Amino acid sequence: MGLEAEPLAAPHPYWPRDLEIRRYIPNDRPTWHSLAFLFSVSAALLTLTWLAAGWRGWTGAPMRTGRRLALCWFAICGFIHGVIEGWFSLYHTDIPGDQSFLSQLWKEYAKGDSRYVIEDNFTVCMETITAWAWGPLSLLTVLAFLQRQPHRYVLQLVVSLGQLYGDVLYFYTEYREGFAHSEMWHPLYFWFYFVFMNALWIVIPSILLLDAWGHLSAAQRALDSVKPKRH
Amino acid sequence: MGLEAEPLAAPHPYWPRDLEIRRYIPNDRPTWHSLAFLFSVSAALLTLTWLAAGWRGWTGAPMRTGRRLALCWFAICGFIHGVIEGWFSLYHTDIPGDQSFLSQLWKEYAKGDSRYVIEDNFTVCMETITAWAWGPLSLLTVLAFLQRQPHRYVLQLVVSLGQLYGDVLYFYTEYREGFAHSEMWHPLYFWFYFVFMNALWIVIPSILLLDAWGHLSAAQRALDSVKPKRH
Numbered sequence: 442m443g444l445e446a447e448p449l450a451a452p453h454p455y456w457p458r459d460l461e462i463r464r465y466i467p468n469d470r471p472t473w474h475s476l477a478f479l480f481s482v483s484a485a486l487l488t489l490t491w492l493a494a495g496w497r498g499w500t501g502a503p504m505r506t507g508r509r510l511a512l513c514w515f516a517i518c519g520f521i522h523g524v525i526e527g528w529f530s531l532y533h534t535d536i537p538g539d540q541s542f543l544s545q546l547w548k549e550y551a552k553g554d555s556r557y558v559i560e561d562n563f564t565v566c567m568e569t570i571t572a573w574a575w576g577p578l579s580l581l582t583v584l585a586f587l588q589r590q591p592h593r594y595v596l597q598l599v600v601s602l603g604q605l606y607g608d609v610l611y612f613y614t615e616y617r618e619g620f621a622h623s624e625m626w627h628p629l630y631f632w633f634y635f636v637f638m639n640a641l642w643i644v645i646p647s648i649l650l651l652d653a654w655g656h657l658s659a660a661q662r663a664l665d666s667v668k669p670k671r672h
Numbered sequence: 673m674g675l676e677a678e679p680l681a682a683p684h685p686y687w688p689r690d691l692e693i694r695r696y697i698p699n700d701r702p703t704w705h706s707l708a709f710l711f712s713v714s715a716a717l718l719t720l721t722w723l724a725a726g727w728r729g730w731t732g733a734p735m736r737t738g739r740r741l742a743l744c745w746f747a748i749c750g751f752i753h754g755v756i757e758g759w760f761s762l763y764h765t766d767i768p769g770d771q772s773f774l775s776q777l778w779k780e781y782a783k784g785d786s787r788y789v790i791e792d793n794f795t796v797c798m799e800t801i802t803a804w805a806w807g808p809l810s811l812l813t814v815l816a817f818l819q820r821q822p823h824r825y826v827l828q829l830v831v832s833l834g835q836l837y838g839d840v841l842y843f844y845t846e847y848r849e850g851f852a853h854s855e856m857w858h859p860l861y862f863w864f865y866f867v868f869m870n871a872l873w874i875v876i877p878s879i880l881l882l883d884a885w886g887h888l889s890a891a892q893r894a895l896d897s898v899k900p901k902r903h
Binding site: 565589599603617618658664 | 798823825834837844849884885887889890891898
């Protein structure tokens with residue numbers, strides 16, 4: 442920011458350093474605004490969902506700690522996919538030059554992955570599907586468990602596999618590009634934004650996928666044992 | 673082929689016409705060799721799986737026509753993902769200049785989508801996951817149904833959703849690039865190779881996903897009705 446700006450664009454903090462970004466305007470909010478928003482809304486949703494899952498009025502069925510935490514996870518996913526990634530899906534073209542709150546959040550995150558400020562084709566497609574499919578389905582998963590609907594584990598499996606596959610592609614495409622869109626080994630941008638924040642969507646969906654697999658197989662086994670043998 | 677070749681590369685049939693393809697060598701086999709291979713192996717697998725699914729020695733359980741056809745589909749998927757897409761996953765760098773049988777098949781297919789001869793990053797990543805995850809899991813799905821294992825519908829759901837998501841991304845990324853990698857509206861290359869052959873992996877996995885959803889929800893409903901209410 443102390444440098445003289447080029448006539449057409451302000452100097453940017455993204456990698457690779459010679460990346461051309463049209464219409465870039467630096468954030469005028471401090472980074473902690475974005476982080477505080479993300480973590481405080483997530484914490485509020487966690488608290489609300491934890492309480493909602495503990496209320497026995499829904500079905501009268503008690504819910505184990507692990508299950509309550511899983512519902513908190515899906516509520517937070519509904520917010521992050523639907524609102525934050527939904528914003529990217531709609532406004533990815535404008536984000537580099539826009540100063541609205543969520544655009545500034547994305548400009549900050551893009552320091553760990555500049556594909557978010559260059560309308561990278563795969564990133565836009567994957568994020569759009571994440572926002573409009575896994576976002577609403579995450580919220581439906583919370584509802585399905587609260588109401589103990591018979592498709593609750595199917596929804597958990599669908600959302601978790603969708604998140605896992607999208608995230609594996611996200612890391613894999615960037616790995617094949619030599620992690621060129623981030624300052625490698627940077628503690629905050631590379632390790633926290635890019636690696637850690639996305640690794641969550643590898644680890645937790647994998648656990649929930651196996652959990653759903655176990656529950657659904659057990660239900661099928663129970664049904665097979667009482668039903669006449671017919672596929 | 674009648675044109676004078678450039679010193680560095682033969683003229684190629686791919687789109688966009690100004691695409692640079694390193695080390696391209698035109699096929700020396702006629703197109704029908706590739707098509708005959710694909711369709712005759714698929715037909716043989718269909719016949720074998722149809723017969724295997726009809727044999728009652730497996731579990732003594734009769735199998736409905738729709739279920740037998742679904743198993744034929746997964747056997748063919750195991751072949752196409754594991755062998756044909758597996759080849760692409762391993763040799764995508766060499767294919768444009770290679771004359772082995774499966775490389776010639778890919779050079780032919782690429783007339784409908786040149787991303788397969790330019791090592792397009794998303795295409796390589798998606799095809800690698802398709803080959804090494806959905807390929808083996810397709811064959812395990814066949815086995816799971818033949819042996820009536822309790823996770824058979826879970827496998828069907830996982831494979832079908834994986835195929836569907838990969839294929840939606842495949843079409844979506846190319847749509848956002850204006851279908852630049854194919855000769856638009858060409859009856860064979862655009863409509864048959866690119867649209868029809870890939871639309872199969874949208875339509876059939878969608879049906880099988882809904883089928884698995886229905887079976888798994890029914891199993892969970894049955895279990896919920898006899899088990900004490902606990903999530």
